[in-house]
Amino acid sequence: MPNMKESTRTALLVAVRTLVAAACVTLVVTARTTVGWGNLLVMLAALAGLLALLASYNRRFR
Amino acid sequence: MLVCLLPASVLFAVFMIVPTVNVFRMSLYTWSGFSPDMRFVGLDNFRHLLDDQQFVRAFQNTIALLVVVTVVTMGMGLFLAAIMTRQRLRGRNLYRFVLYIPNVLSVVVIAAIFSAMYDQENGLLNGTLRLLSLDGLQQVWLGDQKVVLYSVAIAMVWQSLGYYMVLYMSSMAGIPEELYEASALDGASPARQFFALTLPLIWENLRTTLTFFIMSAVNLSFVLVRAMTGGGPDGSSEVLLSYMYKQAYTNSSYGYGMAIGVVIFAFSFLVSLLVSRATRREPLQF
Numbered sequence: 570m571p572n573m574k575e576s577t578r579t580a581l582l583v584a585v586r587t588l589v590a591a592a593c594v595t596l597v598v599t600a601r602t603t604v605g606w607g608n609l610l611v612m613l614a615a616l617a618g619l620l621a622l623l624a625s626y627n628r629r630f631r
Numbered sequence: 632m633l634v635c636l637l638p639a640s641v642l643f644a645v646f647m648i649v650p651t652v653n654v655f656r657m658s659l660y661t662w663s664g665f666s667p668d669m670r671f672v673g674l675d676n677f678r679h680l681l682d683d684q685q686f687v688r689a690f691q692n693t694i695a696l697l698v699v700v701t702v703v704t705m706g707m708g709l710f711l712a713a714i715m716t717r718q719r720l721r722g723r724n725l726y727r728f729v730l731y732i733p734n735v736l737s738v739v740v741i742a743a744i745f746s747a748m749y750d751q752e753n754g755l756l757n758g759t760l761r762l763l764s765l766d767g768l769q770q771v772w773l774g775d776q777k778v779v780l781y782s783v784a785i786a787m788v789w790q791s792l793g794y795y796m797v798l799y800m801s802s803m804a805g806i807p808e809e810l811y812e813a814s815a816l817d818g819a820s821p822a823r824q825f826f827a828l829t830l831p832l833i834w835e836n837l838r839t840t841l842t843f844f845i846m847s848a849v850n851l852s853f854v855l856v857r858a859m860t861g862g863g864p865d866g867s868s869e870v871l872l873s874y875m876y877k878q879a880y881t882n883s884s885y886g887y888g889m890a891i892g893v894v895i896f897a898f899s900f901l902v903s904l905l906v907s908r909a910t911r912r913e914p915l916q917f
């Protein structure tokens with residue numbers, strides 16, 4: 570989106586990151602309610618998602 | 632020079648490397664922990680883990696605690712630290728003292744305090760809800776399978792919040808005031824200052840605490856679960872270390888317990904490594 574203002578782009582990025590983080594935490598909490606390897610893998614994937622989010626936030630500071 | 636390193640190297644080998652290697656070695660045996668009979672079974676203990684639903688539940692609980700406690704404690708710790716450091720709060724030293732006290736207490740004492748608070752009949756929580764005529768919200772805090780893990784999580788947050796807050800405060804206090812003054816002149820709001828100035832300048836501290844969170848999710852949860860619920864009801868608050876302890880020392884399945892230990896080691900190591908990689912950046916000089 571080349572025509573988008575820088576501030577709008579930043580706000581959108583922050584909103585998307587917040588939503589993804591909330592979704593990952595929700596996934597961890599809801600997947601715990603049922604015991605099984607499938608649910609455990611979902612929880613691990615959500616944890617990996619949070620770490621990926623952290624890495625993507627940190628990338629521009631490297 | 633090498634001779635000087637020898638005592639430390641020997642101690643490190645005897646107390647760190649040998650026990651760790653032994654955990655890996657013992658995970659390949661069946662042994663009750665007491666009898667002289669040890670039988671090599673290869674990867675059988677790990678094969679059994681795949682069919683053990685209680686192990687899966689303990690693993691799920693550990694991940695849930697790791698994520699929930701880290702997010703809540705870190706968020707609240709940063710928020711409180713920023714307020715205590717940046718705002719001229721009256722009596723902030725008292726707040727800091729009160730919030731830090733739980734960290735000085737023994738974890739078993741904290742478990743006892745929370746067990747009393749969660750008591751179904753005479754506990755502070757249900758008592759307050761009754762007083763407010765909110766009887767419908769009353770819970771069997773440590774007896775309900777859906778609630779019990781979060782009851783433990785609240786105790787974990789309460790125990791460690793003050794510690795992390797003080798850690799964040801100490802690094803925030805080192806940020807020069809001129810940087811905030813300059814950013815305020817440029818029109819930055821307190822929220823903007825927090826995300827654009829404070830967070831980047833305390834990043835190394837944040838990295839360290841993230842590793843602490845992983846370790847405490849594994850270690851502290853064991854002590855609290857052991858003292859508050861014993862893993863119950865029906866194993867619903869079991870975490871990896873408490874399940875390992877049960878198998879190795881109560882169920883006389885030492886080898887199986889060590890196989891769980893290997894999984895804990897691999898999981899903690901991998902998550903710590905990924906966190907370290909994900910958060911690595913050039914340190915800022917100021």
